[in-house]
Amino acid sequence: MAYFYIRLGKVAKLVFLLPGIILLYLSFDSDSSTSLDNHGRQSASRWLMSLYESNRNYVFKSKKRDGTKQTILLFGMKPHWKEFCKYPEMSHCKDLINFPRDVFCPTLNQSITITFSESAEDIRGADVVLFTNVYNWMTPDMWTWIHGNRSDGQPWALVSLESPLYVPGMTPPEQYRDTTYTWVASYKTDSDLTLPYGYYESYGENKPPEIDLKPFVTNKTKLIAWMSSNCGTLQWDRHRFVNDLKEIIQVDKYGKCGEQEVPWNDAKAVRATLGQYKFYLSLENSCCDDYVSEKFWRTLEMGVIPVVVGASREQYTKIAPPNSFIHVDQFASLAELAIHLTVISNDEDQYLEYFKWRNQGRIVVYSQEVQYVVPLMEKTHCSLFQHYMQTNRSEDKTVEYMGKRWFGSCDSCGDKWIQSYKL
Known part of the structure; x- marks a missing residue:
């Protein structure tokens, strides 16, 4: 499965030349019973050339005019x-x-x-x-x-x-x-x-037999973890957010920002450490449109529920498996978030609601x-x-760097109390 998707401006239109090419070929084939007369040949030729002129920016070229590769x-x-x-x-x-x-x-x-x-x-x-x-x-x-x-x-x-x-x-x-x-x-x-x-894809008609979800709650003896090596951020104070939450509910911190180092590139060590927890704070360093990094996808892969700050709730919903995460904008305050995490951590049925997507589809995650x-x-x-x-080269437009297609897409972290952590 490819890890990328292409957003085409206009797909190449060379395919539309094929009928004209066939028509022109027949017009010059003197042995063909479907040959055109001279007037037909001229009309076909003019039609084909006009179509080519209107689409010549789409025509594929395997080499430059000097014969070198592109x-x-x-x-x-x-x-x-x-x-x-x-x-x-x-x-x-x-x-x-x-x-x-x-x-x-x-x-x-x-x-x-x-x-x-x-x-x-x-x-x-x-x-x-x-x-x-x-x-x-x-x-x-x-x-x-x-x-x-x-x-x-x-x-x-x-x-x-x-x-x-x-x-x-x-x-x-x-x-x-x-x-x-x-x-x-x-x-x-x-x-x-x-x-x-990473990305999520529904099984559709190729749905495999359902799996037992109970193992996703078994042996999870700890509540919330956060791991980071970048304690200082540019847009919002996520370290203060973690510390504030830690004053209300138990949060264990790992990495350079915590009490214990875990090598970020040692997948087994990361899984052994974080797999004990029911929740993971998947806090992006930036709050930008569609910015859902490996933190989120790796948390899902490990079978832990991510608590997210980053892109908007709507954008997470569009990208992520259904009902697979907890977004801070769902709550009126940090205390309300803490209460929700406490409640579902003690209710197996509510906790496993966040794993039902595993019988509906799968995620594809790329290594760091x-x-x-x-x-x-x-x-x-x-x-x-x-x-x-x-x-079409003539239709290319340059990107407004500070506009919504790039820099301007990083305007806020959530729309409620999380704004108080803005730097």
Whole structure:
């Protein structure tokens, strides 16, 4: 199952040329009993050429006019990627940091070349440019330089699984805010290429035998856990939120923000630790539209009920399995939330209501290691190139960086008392 979804502007219309091509072929086939007369041939030819002219921006090309392969340029990357992909346990991704390299895209039945550079002059001539470095590394002068080297009609794609608040390296200076990016590839459902941390799919007609839900409550001897290594956040004070809740009800804290460290990349250790709990505080570092990160999906995977702050309740409902989470906006106060957690923790039937979705569908969750290198992965590049091939260049519009499609989507954490934790 692919981990991405493509949002096409307009699907390639080459298929609509086929009737004309067949008609034109028959018109020139002197042996065919269905051959057209000269007038018919001329009419068919004019019709086909007019259709081609109106759709020529959609026609697929496997190579450039000079015969070279088409190219995606990664302009900058996270410095840690180079180190991360060289770890022995991450040997399967070592090729992701080798440039240039050719990548075969099955859906397009062609190969493309992936290159990397941090030099502005290398931007000129690339078919697509990907911006993936989330750190603040480009000076205003460099932004001016890269814009000066941009080829006419060249699409630039912002590729990030992190929220806009945590990608300063992708923020253009004010004079380029609305003229830099053509596409967005991110967790947002309205992205040109959506890169979810996980997703839910209903079984439909292929529903397997129902499973017993009792094991999801058995041996859970502890109440609420929270694990984090990032204690300071930019948009809201989640650490204060946890401490305030801890004054009302038992909350155990792990990671750098707690009393006990658990390696984030040790799945067995994380599962052994958090699997003892009935609830997990799945608190995002940002409250942005559709921002539902691996915290949420991994909590569901472990069989624990997530208590969430991040995207709106409506957006969680749209993305998540039905009745699988508890959102803070369901309650009038922090105390009311604490009471609800206490009540259902002592009522097995109410607790298991949050697990009934497991007999209706399944979740697909990607490991943190995979999510970390998604901007480098061949599937991402092929999907973006498919978008490039299947959209009309003349209809591309640049993204308003501070608008709702990106930065402006991070406007608030909930609509009730949780607002008091806003920084």
